[in-house]
Amino acid sequence: MMAQFLEIKEGYQDALLFYRMGDFYELFFDDAIAAAEALDIALTKRGKHLGEDIPMCGVPFHAAEGYLLTLIRKGFRVAVCEQMENPAEAKKRGSKSVVRRDVVRLVTPGTLTEESLLDARRHNFLAAYNVVRDEAALAWVDISTGAFRVMPCPPVRLGPELARLAPREVVLSEADYQNCAGIVTESGASPTELGRAAFDSSGAEKRLLDLYKIGSLDAFGIFSRAELGAMGAIVEYLDITQKGKLPLLRPPVKELAQGTMQIDAATRRNLELTHSLSGGREGSLLSVIDRTVTAGGGRLLERRISSPSRSLSEINARLDAVRFLAEQRQICENTREFLRNVPDIDRALSRLGLERGGPRDLGSIRNGLAAANDLADSLSQSDLPAKLAEASANLRGHGDLIELLDQALVAEPPLLSRDGGFIAPGYDEELDEARQLRDEGRGVIAAMQAQYAEHTGIGSLKVKHNNVLGYFIETTATHAEKMLNPPLSETYIHRQTTANAVRFTTVALSDMETKILNAGNRALEIEKRLYSSLTTAILDQVGAVSDTARALSEIDVATGFADLARSDNWSAPTVDDSRVFHVEGGRHPVVEAALRKTGEAFVANNCDLADGAKSADVWLLTGPNMAGKSTFLRQNALIALLAQTGSFVPAKAAHIGLVSQLFSRVGASDDLARGRSTFMVEMVETAAILNQADDRALVILDEIGRGTATYDGLSIAWATLEHLHDVNKSRALFATHYHEMTQLSDKLDGVENATIAVKEWEGEVIFLHEVRKGAADRSYGVQVAKLAGLPDSVVARANVVLEALEKGEREGSGQKAVIDDLPLFSAISEPVQTAPAGPSDLHLALNDIHPDNLKPIEALNLLYELKELSEK
The missing domain is CATH 3.40.50.300 (P-loop containing nucleotide triphosphate hydrolases)
Known part of the structure; x- marks a missing residue:
């Protein structure tokens, strides 16, 4: 086992290896030491029979996501190594064979998809930067939503663009790593080095053509060598980390620097656009204006705030939509109610595409498309401005898919397909039968017993079960002759004769026994097959479903702005x-x-x-x-x-x-x-x-x-x-x-x-x-x-100095002469030996506190109070 671990670890030296052993992921050697410290879990040592104690620690398989999140946030990469077969299959190769294992995924900051590892209202971008002679480009993707973009980006613009996008990870070539890794780190992202071949434009173009299964990229636009290299590097890195299971990426969109307002990193920080100076979201502009009610809308709003448009037509189209919704209050409120029922369609789609989804993601797609259809019906009664009309048109067209998912799924599907129970009763006859056998096996056997008793005319006939024969039909010895001779012997097969009874079986009973014993597994296998077919049905329409998700986000942002404008008295x-x-x-x-x-x-x-x-x-x-x-x-x-x-x-x-x-x-x-x-x-x-x-x-x-x-x-x-x-x-x-x-x-x-x-x-x-x-x-x-709480003595002294300097300036005296004439601070702070007469608070204070015990600042405060009293 350790030989297998070391062999696999050899290919992932820069990552912690999560080595699956039954219900745990185990870590060994230096990986264990680092993980135990980062996760604050117990570190143990095992293996004295190997000649040394091996450091090791482990985390439960079912709770691994939380540990992964902690490690990623602390800058680690994790290679997830799964069992590729069960122990029984391994034993077929020999009694000492080790279960075959392999890495199925490399978890990095920019490649997260799990709901629990992501902020629902923020993108999780993976970027790649590529310099080719006198041109350079930045590409970025969010594999949890499928967004894929690229833009020309000279080195001087790399810092500002990273500040705008806030990617979690940036892939750099060996040649660019030395020059750019510092800029990436300063932006808060994690730099990752990748071989130069991954950035080659010719290889990159081929990878993109294979990804989208097309013959030419012309339909997506014209891309430079640097842009192709950056996009190709992202696809290559995803292929490496996802082990060939590439995510559902939308066609790449080319952005131009002239299309958005340019804002550098210092300005974003000073204006606290998406994060306050303290580092959190609270107190930022985004936290105050965010009235969106969907996760997709929240992500779109952050993109809009980070990248204000410079297109007049686009800006005014957005403003027209907000104006309409601000004026049509009832429409706006009704729309927001529909949107509250919209789950995160984009991320559900992504998980299904990467085979990391579950029944709940199928339910999210169903519920989201159904809500979109209802919203489209509601908006169809209004004369919408162009932006809203375009979005509304993309809400429809999913009737067949909605009907399929509605018939197939229960109202509240479980998270994992392995739990079963997510296919609705009545959808699949074979599944219903398996479930009936699984849940009502005794009832089915009782029905067969009654059927056999009626058929044989033997009222005392019983169907029983033991671990040797399984299910069998038993009659008393008095009915043996009847059962052993035609016509009953043609149906009932003799199995065993005892002193007091005779036992039989039938083909139907044997088949039913097999079905009952395997019903649970069979039901689960049928559900998994149906899950696969439903997933395929969704992915066959991924483009249209993605368009609907974007349309819902667009409407959400517009209604959020309208709600903000009305409640806070903002103007167009x-x-x-x-x-x-x-x-x-x-x-x-x-x-x-x-x-x-x-x-x-x-x-x-x-x-x-x-x-x-x-x-x-x-x-x-x-x-x-x-x-x-x-x-x-x-x-x-x-x-x-x-x-x-x-x-x-x-x-x-x-x-x-x-x-x-x-x-x-x-x-x-x-x-x-x-x-x-x-x-x-x-x-x-x-x-x-x-x-x-x-x-x-x-x-x-x-x-x-x-x-x-x-x-x-x-x-x-x-x-x-x-x-x-x-x-x-x-x-x-x-x-x-x-x-x-x-x-x-x-x-x-x-x-x-x-x-x-x-x-x-x-x-x-x-x-x-x-x-x-x-x-x-x-x-x-x-x-x-003084308002800030500086001691009165300091404030008073500051006023003395200020008056002297201002007087000197008016009279034309030199600054040095003015300063030379100022009495030193100590000149008015001689020790007070006796308290002034009179029943003042100061008099009482001086009687209680001996001057020798006063701190200097306390003494000065008392002196200034004395001065004020003497002047009065």
Whole structure:
């Protein structure tokens, strides 16, 4: 057995080998040590008769999926090795023969299909990247849904595209692995190296032709050598991991970079599109706007948010669908009720195609197609816009398949075919007979006994059973002569004579005995055969079923957007080919949702860019910390993104000229793993924007230059704004604390000042969160520090320093002279030996606490309270 294990393991050195032994998967040697630690299970040692103790551990076969998920999430690959025969078959080759085993599947992050291993509302992409001389391409597939796409992708775009798709695994050639593995890892995917031959375009084309059983790929489009190589590598890798059982892949669709809004990884992270900065879904844009009720709709919505369209016709078709459903509330609500009954058709189809499905997947297909048919009937009574009409047309055409599955399956099929019981009574006569024998064997024998008693005229005749004869007919010895002579002897075959009885059998009884004893297995075998035929019937119509699944997802996203628009008071944007960016009463959807939970209202604001002579291309935004500058910047970026997704937007009105690229440099974080400071990260992200943004881009920049010395930072921010205005010519929102930059509005025609309004009352600052034209005269940083909970002593000292610096600036004194004149902090913090007179809380505190025992900060707080008392 160990020789067999080692031989199989030799071919899977980079994976843990799950070696099937009866009801367990066993792991040995280093695999066992690694798995025991990762899974937190017991590690044992066996095999002293072999001369050494072999480390080993195991997991139950029936619970293997949970362990697989843990291992995959921790970066392992798992080779699943199954028994290919039963022990009886092995013994035919010799008493010491080992049961034949082989790897039936290589489980990797990008090749999961099991429902329990996947997030129902997210795609699980496997990608392949291929560079061929001066061209490169990225292909990706979700084998759990069949989606298959490819696009040209120069190396500079690899990081942003991986950020958009968020694949779990990326296949790279030996030649590209060294250059690209780091980018893949940074995106959160697992890089996998594959031989260069897998990326050869000629071999790739042949693999694709064989996969789709066609003579030419021309019907799918024209593909470059790099694109063919990337797609072929995916097919080759799937063939390796799935052991020849290729999934049901839809024909590949070629995407173009110009077809979607370009968003880099930093912008996606800063805007928290699908994940919040903490890493989870909660708090992201997607979590707030997701009103879909199907798994397929949830996946489509995430794709839309990750890849907003740049096609005006597509955007406006989506908006027309949402507008219709928002206005026709009853239709929208009825449609959502139908959709709630729709299971995950795509993933059920995929599991059936890979022979990993079960009766429940057959039930999912049946229920999903039935719900689609009912929905089509409901929508047929309405005059639908083009997008919904197209989707509705794809809901029909499955009447025969629905009827077949409805007749064949019980209402609630079990998960596994080996459990049986999923074929409905009355569907198959042979199965019904087997079940009757299995469940009612005694009744059948009793009926035969009555039949034989009537036939022979012997009322005392019995049908009995023992382990030697099986079922037999028994009469007393007094009836022996009658039974042993014609005509009864022609039917009843003598088996045994005892002192008091004579025993017989019949051909019918022998046949019935065989049927009864084998009825359970026979019933299960019949059900498995019927399961196979039903699966084939579904897969014969896989294209049409997939079209229906996509149509249901399309309708789900549209109804979800309509429901969101009605409940949250969102409006339909105007999207055209201009450069206008006009938002009236815009709001941040995530912040507004958070405030709503506390009963607070969000303060809406306008934004007006590039609207002819009325507005500038760049708004220079000043104002205090905590007043809402970053929120204002982000909300306008999200409004543009939502509009091009095909959604209504959180605003009273919006006119969005197509945005080609969306860039965001908001927030501060370091990258210690790569040796980058906060300021370095800021500069790298800013450089990417200035090097790539075009005149159709929307750029939001916050606090450029704040991570370095004041004059260095000011000069960088100043030059960055000038470059955006003069060279990139982008629409931009630029927030800064460098008030000196407000002078640029006088120098650059396309720059306009805006500020966040605040009010002061009795020394306190009140944030109004209103954006107004004009410039701020101060940042209120010290007040915000006080709100944050800095000790009063520090806040007071900061005010002293601030007043001195501002006075020096007004009087023209040099900064050094001002600092030299400032008294040191310690000058006002001499030890207090006695408490002031009077019955104050301070007096009591000083009596209770000896000055020698005070912590420095406590002493300083007391000193400042003393100072205030003496002034009063």
